[in-house]
Amino acid sequence: MEHYVCEGCQGASDTAGVCTTPACENQGKDLGACNCEGGTASHGKESTDSSAGGDTPAM
Numbered sequence: 001m002e003h004y005v006c007e008g009c010q011g012a013s014d015t016a017g018v019c020t021t022p023a024c025e026n027q028g029k030d031l032g033a034c035n036c037e038g039g040t041a042s043h044g045k046e047s048t049d050s051s052a053g054g055d056t057p058a059m
């Protein structure tokens with residue numbers, strides 16, 4: 001489903017808004033819309049984490 005992601009810290013939110021992470025360089029800036037499929041934490045970006053072990057459903 002569609003969600004919103006901060007380009008700085010990759011923090012995701014179900015609703016549109018701004019980043020509220022104090023240490024993030026994009027704090028206070030608009031989140032970007034993302035509609036990637038669930039199961040990944042990279043929001044469409046390449047991930048080289050080979051230790052995850054596969055496609056175990058979250059939840």
Ligand SMILES: [Zn+2]
Nearest residue numbers: 006009019024
């Ligand atoms: Zn952020």
Ligand SMILES: [Zn+2]
Nearest residue numbers: 034035036043
């Ligand atoms: Zn995403």
